[in-house]
Amino acid sequence: MHADIGRILISREQIDRRVGELAGEIGRLYADSEKGLFIVCVLSGAIIFVSDLIRQLPMKMRVGLLAVSSYPGKTTQAQPAHVLQSFDLDVTGLDVLVIDDILDTGGTLRVVMDRLAAMRPASLRSCVLLRKSGKARGGLEADLVGFDIEDVFVVGYGLDYDGLYRNLPVIAVLKPELYG
């Protein structure tokens, strides 16, 4: 698997440091939350980020899962997103923080935020590990961002290409010959 990497964009150490900083920011943002924080993990790309992040949060919190259609197979172009399934997502009246792996065109986050807003949470914010620069997102932005990256297709730390490479501990660009 490591032989497939073209170049490393973000190292393990950089990820660890930034995840710690984000946990600190989230801790401060929700320090006074009366109902408690409810994290919504967008499947499947955010699983590693969420699991690292929540173990650094000091307050009581809950997690729910939301599966959103992702890039089918060997595609690196965004497709229209729709919610496939949700688990434990009763967020009415709660302080909700949506966590996704990457903000590209914003289609996924838009669908997720609309779905959750309809449940009338007390507050609703979003946090993404990565944000691709230079993309028009029609006014949609994430509240918290880990890293701004160039507009390249990345894998690792939860992000996949054709279902593979989620278990890479770094964020990387594959060798060009591997893209079908």
Ligand code: IMP
């Ligand atoms: P958007 O809907 O265009 O913002 O794309 C967001 C979703 O597409 C993310 O949740 C990812 O699942 C996937 N995605 C976008 N860019 C990449 C990438 O560079 N690598 C892997 N997945 C990506």
Ligand code: MG
């Ligand atoms: Mg995703």
